[in-house]
Amino acid sequence: TINSRSLLLLFSQYKITSFKLNKYIRHYEGLSYDTDLLHSQHQRAKRALSLQERELQLEFHAHGRHFSLRMKRDTRLFSDGFKLEMSGQELDYDTSHIYTGEIYGEQGSLTHGSVVDGKFEGFIQTHRGTFYVEPVERYLQDKNVPFHSVIYHEDHIHYPHRYGPGGGCADSSVFERMKRYQASEAITSTDDPVLLRKRRMTQVEKNTCQLFIQTDHLFYKYYKTREAVIAQISSHVKAIDAIYQGTDFMGIRNISFMVKRIRINTTSDERDRSNPFRFANIGVEKFLELNSEQNHDDYCLAYVFTDRDFDDGVLGLAWVGAPAGSSGGICEKNKLYSDGKKKSLNTGIITVQNYASHVPPKVSHITFAHEVGHNFGSPHDSGSECTPGESKSQDKKERGNYIMYARATSGDKLNNNKFSVCSVKNISQVLEKKRGSCFVESGQPICGNGLVEPGEECDCGYSDQCKDECCYDANQPDNRKCKLKPNKVCSPSQGPCCTAECSYKGRNEKCREESECAHQGMCNGASAQCPTSEPKANFTACHGDTQVCLNGGCSGSICEKYGLEVCTCASMDGKDETELCHVCCMERMNPSTCSSTGSERLARFFNKKVTTLQAGSPCNDFKGYCDVFMKCRLVDADGPLARLKKAIFNPELYENIAEWIVAHWWAVLLMGIALIMLMAGFIKICSVHTPSSNPKLPPPKPLPGNVSPHSPVLRRLKQSQWGFLQYGYTRSRVKRCIQVFISSAFTSHFRVNAANSISACAARLCCLWTDDYSSSRFHACRFVTRCVCKTPVRNVKVSLQFFAKIKP
Template structure:
């Protein structure tokens, strides 16, 4: 899946989804994360050796561990249908480093712990926003196959955040370095590293990263199959055999995994694009390949659907919907789960889950599962320690101690030392400025960061290719000239080159679509106009701009599908049928010639194929046939006689054999070796004969 520039956000996403550095937790998390990426909750934990962390972590969600917390769960839904997919989210050190560096004070050693806490809160907010956005999409989609599958939800059960301390080597020793720290990992190997962990206690496990993969790849996930093939949702941790260097090797993997990245061609991916990427990769986990055929990827004004092979911009009606093809594929997998053909790991929604570090409905705070995860003295973890119980016999998980005003888990404007709101006079920066918004400081009234003041509408953003609308980079630069954005395409201009397709274009109402290069001087633009950013859609959303700003067609089908379409489409089959009807005699002659050829081919192969039958003549070597092809033909005509006598060669006299014994007198000829048409007594029999002695009676 390929990246795209900033996009318009539909109404369901406009509430608290596009707010970087707003680390306040969502009051209500509707569903679980569906991306194909893994994010970790515990710092410095290596994903390729997860046993130690999982042995303790998986017990957290057992029945026994949750018996005392049922009173904190939300009221049961109107039905008890199991339609909730549990998520495990892990973030790697690269995204930790990127988010940490966005804070101005990240270089100040005196504020290291404070910046680290802000980074964790920002990452948690990022996860919550993406899971909520995915829930909006899946909740409103009816995956109705033979059974009704509706209101699919995703709930985060565990989060693991890796900081970059696990990437530092000590005394030239890197044995314990996090595998996600390695440089030059392609997207396939990155997913394989994640898949080595045991994630079978979760429906899906995803990793969020800030790694710029080659080819503009934004995500990767294992695809589920209704036929029962391994991969996708609910897959167990099991052994798979693979070929490495020509050798077979068995490896245990979890194929209910996926990954997404937040960077593309060295640019941060807009929030809406990364949210749709997560929904796209989860769609693979649920059994949907890329949209096919053409009816399910229409493009045009309505745009392409979620499972289109390239990332969509998010501002078209179809961008947040599944096509009928995808709905059918996903419905087949869900039907297979209902029929017990695939493992069913869906559960009834448990509502708020205390211990996942996300503040949900009914929770005052959420700092983690136990004291090992919770470093917040302003909030009780899910498991109350003996010391906390002695200090407060009424202590309850995900609640604040008496006398506290807030918890840092609620947002960045809570002082973790005093458990009080940060006052305005402290001038605490909680959100940095962006292209479309001013910076924001804590106001002393809430733990959440106040909404920043938006910059004036039509302020240029996204490297001058878009305009700010209500504090977000949503509008096209064409609006500045009272024009509408459009996309150049090769259908209207067959002679247009790939470079021109990556130029930003505008149109006036129903006027033709023109590149900004054509009117650059009139509006004060540099000569050559404005180019789209790498990863942007081009050619009417049928391609994307690469790093050289050339439009590359999206290979949504793959070579096998293209070959199938070439050979098996209706037009090709009809043409072949008409030709056979008209030239029936040619077909008959070709059939006879083919049968003669196959007969000769089989005969020739039979002469050169070794046989274990002692009555058969020895196999002839290919080199002998190439030197004397006529000898091979004679042998094919006289297969039995040729083995027992020499074949006369023209120009030579046959030697006189009158004085030699017959074959019956001389015994079997020598020189053919074991198993080459020469009978030899078994070695066991020879051993017995050599040691045989008469027995006296």
Template sequence: MAGSLKKYSAAFVFTFPALLCLAIAKIDDLHPASDQTSKLSAYEITIPRQLTEREKRDAGLSPPHQDRLSYAIQLEGREHVIHLKRNEDFIPKDFVLCEIILLHFDLITTIPLYTGEDHCHFQGYVEGMDNSMVALSTCSGLRGLLQTGDTHYAIEPLESSNTFQHIVYRMEDLLQEPLACGVSDLASTMQQDDQDHAEQHSHDSMMGFLRSKRAILPQTRYVELFLVVDKDLYDVTQNETAVREQMVQLANYLDGMYNSVNIRIVLVGLEIWSKRNQINIEGGAGEVLGRFVQWREKDLLPRRRHDTAHLILKRGFGETAGMAFVSTICSRSHSGGINVYSQNILYFASIVAHELGHNLGMNHDNDRNCNCEAKACIMNAGATGATNFSSCSADDFEAMILNRGGSCLLNIPTPEEEYSPPYCGNKLVDTGEECDCGSPKECENDPCCEASTCKLKYGAQCAFGVCCKKCKFLPAATVCRAFTNECDLPEYCNGTSHICQADVFVQDGHPCHNNNSYCYNGACQSYDAQCMVLFGQNAKSAPHTCFQEVNSKGDRFGNCGSSGAGYKKCEIRNSMCGKLQCENVNSAPVFGIQPSIIQTPIGGTICWGVDFRLGSDVPDPGMVNSGTQCEAGKICMDFKCVDASILKYDCDVQMKCNGNGVCNSNKNCHCNNGWAPPDCANTGYGGSTDSGPTYDDKNTTLRDGLLVFFLVVAPLLLVAAYGFVRRNELVRRFCRKRSSQIQKSENRAQPRSASNNAAKEGVVQTTSTTAPTYVVRPSQPSPARPPPPRPAPSRPVPRTQRVHIMQ
């Protein structure tokens, strides 16, 4: 159908749009001419004073090249000092401003945002106030947000003043129309027994949660945001500079809000539809959102890499001020949102932060046991102008990461992408820096980075990153991102960088689950898997008759999508692509938002389905996932059972990978263990050109250990083993040899003893080989002293000669 969503969820649970039920003021102008205080129930007027090291003086316009500023501002009768530093990292160097100048999209011009001038957007804190946050623009006076504890203030120049007067007010004092959500309250539609199964959450306070540094939040994530402004909003002023400045301020405020959950917002592009809108913005919010994400995938992404894009509209949708898909931040087809502009940029920033939060997996705080440091937090379903997140939002974001979402958020901006000159202390590694741990106080316990120079300490190789540990690169072949299922692939450290390789997975369309399913967006899509996610490990897909019977109804519990006229009945051939039907269900779904559950008995089977009540024009997680095999050779896509060729799978693993691997999402071979990339034809250690090395050829520890083992240890072990087996024989041989040696010794000792005895009696004994030995006893006793030595004979004595020695 025209305007319908082209693609839907590729994840099991979290990929669904959520409505921000906010009331918005009528939008007449980017800079309304009416009295700016008419919608404030309370405010005060103050004159900020810029501080220097030596004196306090009246503040004028900020010097264009000053990177650090301090101001004294009166807040409710008390003077507070705020410290600011230029936000150098929320706009990259290659930021592009796009303008469509031909009606048929034949030409797009890109214009640099700034040319040689330092921008005037700052962030900071309130001196002496814990958990404070400041995000200000100093382009023409001070304009922005201040948070002190649970109180949120806005400051802006007083338009009628010539003496640098400013208005300061609490965000809660900004009067708005009464909230009236267009989506019925989920709690009122749930059955009581469904509520009994609702998950109970127990949270610490948000700040305590953040201080605890759980496994997910300590690693900084970077959202590369692209903003698009529609023609109607541009036509309000027809001033591109004014629109541009508003959007840059918006990005600065967003970055300040998301700092509390360790997420940085980097504005990578802005497109102003100054000639005509590139999509049809008529119809419901869901239809416009669907058209926008389709345009983003086909047109915007090929031109500019980014993580998510948000459309800023002038026209409203009744009391709905925004809409976005949930947990789709890295999806090519669903990462986006739409936002209806509000004349108060500070208030509007809270709306966009809310919608962006949905992209990041955050659900509404309402009807959940959330802790919020203020009266309301950003993800409250109603417009509050809040600037901080609740504990539930942090939990939701962590859940998305643990469910393999948000992999693109680990891309750290490179020095070449930086917009402005290096700035030590902004927690981003700028040109000329090796690390950046933040302020000196934040760096006190950092063992790797010098806070004053943003250089690595002596002996350190790195200071951050998943491939950095204790200031050293992890060895090559260390797994830095393990595979999560058969359609996912692991990535490895390369031994020379702190950054893990880019996330890749098996190419879409590759068979999985014993050739009964297809890989799609890194997951093996199947009915059973989705049922287990919704209803627990014992749940499985219901019979086809359940899908056919329920989805032919065309109501909220059984349909193939919706249009402006209501829910669509599924044709028989598409019935497997409508509402998911499960059986063998033992527990109710457990989510932050509780769905309604329906049980339909059909032919002795209880068919279970769910409806999350997110609106008639948007899908929910109870729908069958895109990429699920609906019949042989076909998959579900846009609620239709279509040929699987739509995935454009073109990998012949036998030809391309020699039957020893699979193709990844970059269409390169990922080889099985024992084979080497790029074509898996030669022996090796597996992996691909994208995964990082699976074997560390520079690490000789294993090789040296093996050499020592086989050349030294192994021979000794063999000798010992031989000796143990032949021990009895060796003992006998040793004993025989010892006995023989003893016998010989005794035999040699006996003649010597006899000779000694003869000598003692005065007899000399000689032997001959031919003559017997004669012994002559002396006729006289032996002398008291020994005889003189016998002179050496001049010639040999005959062997038969007998010698008589007489005294």
């Protein structure tokens, strides 16, 4: 039999180094373990009365390190009144398959996931980044693979669309339309319900945002089961909860999230006429509107999760909150707007599909945090202070950009998982104004949940669960519960270095496995917690020889091993663009020496060995990302129209123009005088060709290419009118002949040599108004030719036949 402290060993026997798991995941390792054993452990934890029996401890080795996960049921993610609705019915649902915990002995780590059918799925946050574990059938259709789960690191996620237009959001035109609608609230009351509620606030701080999450039938169709859908929801909420709880919004701390209600639309709801999300082809704006048309007054925020491929790569959309002046964002109540509809604008939507492929959980988690950031009142980061990754200062640039930045970030910089001061300022203003109307009290430290929290010395559970001889259980009086018993040094609930006899383990007791950059952890005999492991030598190669160990963590660049600094190869004149996706190093404080590891300049360090960036890494000074072919693809988050709009309507532009005019008034005066002179000269030149009714002015001069009415040719033509009349032509036709001659007098036919001029003259005057070559008309043409052109005609008939094809 297996006792309650049995370890479930997961051996990564099959290390798959496949080129890619799917379109976005470039490297993974397979996990194979006894799912029946894990399932039995989970069932035992569900039924257990003992706190220790409710614990799951999973151990496995992957990606060059050992994992020891210590997890318990996550009771804080769902509210006490949690409701689950499926197919129009409310169900009593057991969320015991949702677990949260940490890596055993590694402070600051976080693990969260679910156990469904004996498989663990979730994420593991470590000091080296975040790892993701998912079932293999979600990616591979081959059922004969020798593993059932995959694990991959966030650095192996190649997602070029991560911060596309609007950071996964819609483009600026959509936001402008939404902004105008938010300002169109119909005036129905002069009272401010937020302020009224604020006066009634108690002294207990309200810092928990309760969520209503819906999923449409397409989301259910992809994940297939109710448990898998709820696991995805809990994973998303836990991910953003960790980000927001770690942020100080100008004195407002510990902002957390809790799921109050879930509605799952199954595939059968696709035919339900009452289901607003039943149609397959719904645009992103309409999808958000359908969510907003429901009444969500009972919730802080209401989101819909779907599996739709929206246009332009949009992954999420949400109403942006504001402290005053417009509706939308957290705590917004159902109101009547100018279009005659009542809507709740405390809403947003998330999709897990993009460009015909399903995005990794990492991308979806970031999208959720990003969109909730909009609900909390934060626009995209802008300005030098909030986009340090664009700074010319090397120190600022190395820190990277923040969560609400609109373009690609590397994910390993200091700022990548934080809110900028711009976002903090905007969010704090909205929280100060609105949280009192819908936020609830956060869960205070709970004695009896098995977790040692601030204010507790130990926590062994309630009286029917506690088997710890060192700690008072939760049923004791307030001054004793969750405290060490007299003369007891420690409690096993405090850490792995405390024995069941309430004493510290010896100095030679192992409490943590060895990793790439740290030796195994050993108890120090003076603490219940496992001390920090002794780090391996700095600059030890790790992470596939692309990084080095620094102070026990694989966090340094390979450049630092040789006393260099990491840099980003940027595209310049003469710069080889193939190097944009290489790992580049430079001499300290000398950016001009930035070169690829395979360059001649750094040959003495790297022997011309090229080290490439991971697919999806930012390149060319954060202006693009590296694709799988190591080609730097430029990314424009705003687009040309947005850039043009900003350039034209930028207030700074007009301020600069005004300053220049004041400083260079003399140049403006000269330009004005020059413009006046140019216009006067133009009028003077053109006026001689303009007819006037003033009899005192000389007649207008003909423009080049026009025939003057006083031309000798036209005088001879007018004198020849009697010749036309002699051969039976009416005056109207003679007049028409003269008009044709005037319009064509300076054509190419008239300007050629003498022989051709004679033919052209005759043809233009005669043949353009008739195709009849009667004797009388032939003689008329001959007469006119002799009269007008002053040249003997020998081949007039031939010329007439040649030009007969020309139409007037």
